[in-house]
Amino acid sequence: MASTVSGRRTLTVLDDYQNVALSSADWSSVRAEFDIDVVTDHLDGDELVNRLAKSEVVVAMRERTAFGAELLRSLPRLRLLVTTGMRNASIDLAEATARGVTVCGTGSAGNGVPELVFGMMIALARGFVAEDASVRSGGWQHTIGPGLAGRTLGILGLGRLGTPVARLAQAFDMRVIAWSRSLTVERAAEHGVTAVSRDALFSEPDFLTIHLPLTQQTRGLVGRPELAMMRRDAYLVNTSRGPIVDEGALLDALHDGLIAGAALDVYDSEPLPADHPLRSAPRSLLLPHIGYVTTDNYRAFYGDAVADVVAYLAGEPVRVLTA
Template identity: 65%
Template sequence: MRRVTILDDYQRVALSSADWSAVAERFELEVIDEHLGADALAERLAHSEVVVVMRERTAFPAELFPRLPELKLLVTTGMMNAVIDLGAAAAHGVTVSGARGGGNSVPELTLGMMIALTRHFAEEDASIRAGGWQHTIGPGLQGKTLGVLGLGRLGGPVADLARAFGMHVIAWDRSITRERAAQHGATLVHKRELFEESDLLTIHLPLTESSRGLVGARELAVMKPTAYLINTSRGPIVDESALLAALAERRIAGAALDVYETEPLPRDHPLRSAPNTLLLPHLGYVTTDQYAHFYADVVEDIVAWDDGSPVRLL
């Protein structure tokens, strides 16, 4: 029977997040809940006609497509995916479609991470479970300066939420005007000022050639020793080696990360033992609401493609 394979269903919720009956009538459904390396991936997908990927958890580079002779449709959640080689897909006759999300859960996660990091939620939770009581102290957000690196679809709402907490918001973005920044109550500043003046600095840029490594040793060096860095965007925007050095030498107060250069984060990665960090496993888009929207669209895309109807092409 023809096969649809759903990749990287870490929480084992793909099939319960949408009604797959229309797909199940036509295809065998296979769900993989672990992240696979290139060789294992090619082996497992050798007989799959349709593959569903969750955002950018699994890359589909050019060299993978020749190893997938049965693949005809690749569906990704989200309407863009930087780790799929679209040219190679087209060259091998593979249609690539996308699935729309619902809502915007990153801003609320960002503010939650700020509070959890500065008020040491993880440490205090571990302490109280071990029989302890108050042993840390951290700043409140009111009156602090939040620097927003990238004031677009995600950064703008973060600025709005931050103002509700009584924060002063500054921002740097190559494509945003002072008037557009003012709509979010933010003051547009130069890039160096953003790093120098922020008490907390949050990143909300897409990963491009110009943003890769944008936050490096030079930028971290001008941050306040009491400042915190939050990244819920893409790992490679921050130079991990420079960040590890800044944390080890206590040149910044801490970092909250939801994204990494390599995902899943390797078991022996030094960030796992870095001081003053809050580490989350790329949860920015991981909500029941978002998954319901994603997988409902995935089902529609598969059925439409199989019927010869238009699909949401990337």
């Protein structure tokens, strides 16, 4: 077992940006066995390896820090890796298993993504950020944008997240269309959605929202040709994964006015570099990947993380992820 100089074991919580991990659950049972090190910023490279050098247990927040084979080989004391959620594509599960590292997941609470999608759609189209800044500086209304009722929402991927987005859209009296490689007319109709062709999905809607996993097939799926098909008064929303959209093509579309705007919660590189051109892009609303960041979800994440550690200490790990 790994231990600190004091003889106690070390557990590290990574990427706790809001510094809320320890207040989101009761860690007393863990504190009895471990010194807890909470990292509130994002670490990479040697800095990350050095910070984790004594850690027997690491609690990772989703995919914020990737645990590839090279990093795992650099952490000989690591024995338990807990990831929030039950799926994490940034962990090399085969390498973890080969090195005797148990990887466990957690449950979650609710689904904050659909409500975020609509918050972003409305905020972008109605100019919330600009109007707030205007009021605070002594001004008054100066933007105008569309309402949602009667507009068309296009959903790229009518799955676990796309389906509740469709339900919310219907509550706003929107027409909903969708496309994905596997979507059938019958399955779309079950949710009150019209299945359309790929080209129609990009050319018809007032708002287009992405709800696909990142795979070899979806990487770069929304590129220059697709953005060129969109209407100039249409808005793009991405709360899925950044690389699904060609970042360079999107920047050009925003600067050239090819689309009305883009609301983004995900990026190719996260955290978004301070000098990234998206930070100054026009017609955009940028959020720091907060689709799953709710108090309810964090309580579930960290409560289950504590339970995972307790089960590991008892020699009976739960929610084990395998390759």
